[in-house]
Amino acid sequence: MNNKKKACEYVGIKSFEYLLPAETSEDELLDLINRLNADDEVSGILCQLPLPAHLDEKIVINAIDPKKDVDAFHPVNVGRIMTGDYDFVPCTPAGVMELIKESGVDVSGKECVVVGRSNIVGKPMAMLLLHQNGTVTICHSKTKDLAEKTKNADIIVAAVGIPNFIKGDMIKPGAVVIDVGINRIAPKKLVGDVEFETAEKVAAAITPVPGGVGPMTIAMLMKNTVKAAIAQNR
Ligand code: GUN
Numbered sequence: 001m002n003n004k005k006k007a008c009e010y011v012g013i014k015s016f017e018y019l020l021p022a023e024t025s026e027d028e029l030l031d032l033i034n035r036l037n038a039d040d041e042v043s044g045i046l047c048q049l050p051l052p053a054h055l056d057e058k059i060v061i062n063a064i065d066p067k068k069d070v071d072a073f074h075p076v077n078v079g080r081i082m083t084g085d086y087d088f089v090p091c092t093p094a095g096v097m098e099l100i101k102e103s104g105v106d107v108s109g110k111e112c113v114v115v116g117r118s119n120i121v122g123k124p125m126a127m128l129l130l131h132q133n134g135t136v137t138i139c140h141s142k143t144k145d146l147a148e149k150t151k152n153a154d155i156i157v158a159a160v161g162i163p164n165f166i167k168g169d170m171i172k173p174g175a176v177v178i179d180v181g182i183n184r185i186a187p188k189k190l191v192g193d194v195e196f197e198t199a200e201k202v203a204a205a206i207t208p209v210p211g212g213v214g215p216m217t218i219a220m221l222m223k224n225t226v227k228a229a230i231a232q233n234r
Helices: 002-011 026-038 057-063 075-083 091-102 122-131 146-151 213-233
Strands: 111-115 135-139 155-158 176-179 183-186 189-191
Touching: 002 213, 026 057, 075 122, 091 122, 091 176, 091 213, 111 122, 111 146, 122 135, 122 155, 135 146
Parallel strands: 111 135, 111 155, 155 176
Antiparallel strands: 183 189
16 A cells, blocks of 8 residues: 555655554445545545455445446446456556566467466456457366466466465476565565566566566556546546
8 A cells, every 4th residue: 555655646646545443334434435436536446455354345345436446346347347348457467468568478379377366366367368369277276287277378477375386397488477476475575476486497578576566556556547537537
């Protein structure tokens, strides 16, 4: 959240922060969202997840006006990603696509393996790769022989949340490896879902953690917010 606030300042977006206590009731949170929905000063609303256990994520996300849903988590925006008719792209998958594009990698016809099936990353990621004509496989904790799948991939997107899960010997030489994982293994040590030291020896291109996908996610959040502001203010 601090990096998101800093990015807003950097690009000239005014941000308002509401740091609510963990005991906040659903009604209180929904009241705040409704106030922000109605506030013309506010173009984008982001409710940082996860929420405390007594709050229902679905109810909270559904309360955000889809026009202000800069995370693209509302079912209306999720549905539009399925059909390919979307204004907001979820920030992390959008950042991954931008990295792929800027690196000159053409997704069309490529074997793409997404490891992880979360609503925030895995599922929308698969859709975006599919829209670019990738042949997409989604793998998850119940996938049998994961290495067989990843070794066949031209593009791997790792988003499982397990430190150093994908090792170099699971990667085809010359593959493009995007690491979405952010795992804290010590107070000051972040690692990804990919074991960088072994993977970088076989991959043609690979993103580091930290400093790879994370900053792109925030850049895409800024992009969605500017889009939302333009759409709401003509
Ligand atoms: N928690 C982890 N990633 C995200 C994100 O991109 N948006 C929100 N709102 N919460 C998150």
